[in-house]
Amino acid sequence: MTDTITSHKTTISIIVAIAQNKAIGKNNQLLWHISDDLKRFKRITSGHTVIMGKRTLFSLPSGPLPKRRNIVLSDTMTDCFGGSCETAFSIPDVLDRIKNEDEVFVIGGGMVYEQFLPISDKLYLTIVEKDFEADTFFPEIDFNQFDLLDQESVSFDDNLGFSYRYETWKRK
Numbered sequence: 001m002t003d004t005i006t007s008h009k010t011t012i013s014i015i016v017a018i019a020q021n022k023a024i025g026k027n028n029q030l031l032w033h034i035s036d037d038l039k040r041f042k043r044i045t046s047g048h049t050v051i052m053g054k055r056t057l058f059s060l061p062s063g064p065l066p067k068r069r070n071i072v073l074s075d076t077m078t079d080c081f082g083g084s085c086e087t088a089f090s091i092p093d094v095l096d097r098i099k100n101e102d103e104v105f106v107i108g109g110g111m112v113y114e115q116f117l118p119i120s121d122k123l124y125l126t127i128v129e130k131d132f133e134a135d136t137f138f139p140e141i142d143f144n145q146f147d148l149l150d151q152e153s154v155s156f157d158d159n160l161g162f163s164y165r166y167e168t169w170k171r172k
Ligand SMILES: NC(=O)c1ccc[n+]([C@@H]2O[C@H](COP(=O)([O-])OP(=O)(O)OC[C@H]3O[C@@H](n4cnc5c(N)ncnc54)[C@H](OP(=O)(O)O)[C@@H]3O)[C@@H](O)[C@H]2O)c1
Pocket: 015, 016, 017, 018, 023, 024, 025, 026, 027, 028, 029, 030, 052, 053, 054, 055, 056, 057, 059, 073, 074, 075, 076, 077, 088, 089, 090, 091, 107, 108, 109, 110, 111, 112, 113, 115, 136
């Protein structure tokens, strides 16, 4: 009889809304309010673990996101909203905390995306088809390393003043 060796692999997914010029935030705020995108974000991430930096946590209007396990990277924060989120002190610490999960979502911001992009398996992108002035940007993506799984374009929205599209990519 042979032993069956099963190895568990957690899918690390990045979810982000990026402008044409890679802008993602300014003054610790988002650059736009796309209600359909926020609904999509909630639908995709609910029931999963979300991983974020401390600045992104403090940018959220009501703190940790409900119906999701929230892991927050910080060197300094010991109490995470009275226990409604967990603090991780390094990337290896995050990886250890998620090792039994199926799919986790890295939700920002710039500093955290930069560290997770090289080890990410999937990218859920919302690409805003306009340039924005910003202080936080998404790192350069080498799309040769990914296959496009699906895309959907949303035509120009008069209220928003731009068009945008959704793209999902999987690492080759
Ligand atoms: N467009 C989008 O989809 C999107 C999504 C999310 C966020 N954003 C935007 O991004 C901006 C925030 O991004 P940001 O780059 O300024 O900050 P961030 O990545 O949210 O948080 C940075 C903080 O996380 C902690 N951290 C990061 N890496 C760590 C590590 N390896 N070990 C320990 N702690 C670590 C540090 O906290 P300590 O100082 O406590 O050590 C650091 O100061 C905001 O404007 C936000 O609105 C945009």
